[in-house]
Amino acid sequence: MVDDEVIYCSFHPNVETRLRCNRCGAPICAKCAVQTPVGFRCPQCVRSQQAVFYTATPVDYAIAAVVGLVASVVAAFIMGRVGIFLALFLGPLAGGAIAEAARWATGRRRGRWMWLVVSGCIVVGALVAAFYPVLFLLFTPRPLISLPLSMLFRLDLIIYVVLAVGTAYARLR
Ligand SMILES: [Zn+2]
Ligand SMILES: [Zn+2]
Known part of the structure; x- marks a missing residue:
């Protein structure tokens, strides 16, 4: 599947990108994409993932x-x-x-x-x-x-x- 549709980063509305977060699907640019062992993710998903990881009250x-x-x-x-x-x-x-x-x-x-x-x-x-x-x-x-x-x-x-x-x-x- 070729995705030629121009999308804009959800964190930087002026930056064109073709990358999407592989968890929530939000468009992300190279600057805010975070590489994880399971692929590129947006900063928000990475943060919520860490919140699950750190459980100390x-x-x-x-x-x-x-x-x-x-x-x-x-x-x-x-x-x-x-x-x-x-x-x-x-x-x-x-x-x-x-x-x-x-x-x-x-x-x-x-x-x-x-x-x-x-x-x-x-x-x-x-x-x-x-x-x-x-x-x-x-x-x-x-x-x-x-x-x-x-x-x-x-x-x-x-x-x-x-x-x-x-x-x-x-x-x-
Ligand atoms: Zn995400
Ligand atoms: Zn961005």
């Missing part, structure tokens, strides 16, 4: 944040004691475990920003592990300045955060 995000935070604080305190060398090996494992805990707690529903929530938890957990000595100083008569700065610069925790966030991103993306 706001409650899921809240649960992921709580579970992720608890797991991240525990992991960061452990990582803060094992040394830089072990942090290199255990960092990805810890990140994977935190991601799995959040996934399990949310019934394995996917969320577009789930990786961001869990990564945020990992960062906050490491900050708690790094800065909790400051809390003790607040309740002592010593001036804050007496805290050695080296206590706050934690290369082991930085390494752990980078590796753990990388793993969590790969798992939850």
Whole structure:
């Protein structure tokens, strides 16, 4: 069948095209056609398809944040004691475990920003592990300045955060 009829893109009314979305049939131009494994689709169909793919609710995000935070604080305190060398090996494992805990707690529903929530938890957990000595100083008569700065610069925790966030991103993306 030869389709010589001139049609115009439904998103760009001035652009002539011969392409149609293979789901809803809307005319689309080369600029807005999205190539999917099943053919060219219009941006609207792609978006509604993704909405089905991402099923996490706001409650899921809240649960992921709580579970992720608890797991991240525990992991960061452990990582803060094992040394830089072990942090290199255990960092990805810890990140994977935190991601799995959040996934399990949310019934394995996917969320577009789930990786961001869990990564945020990992960062906050490491900050708690790094800065909790400051809390003790607040309740002592010593001036804050007496805290050695080296206590706050934690290369082991930085390494752990980078590796753990990388793993969590790969798992939850
Ligand atoms: Zn469509
Ligand atoms: Zn277009």
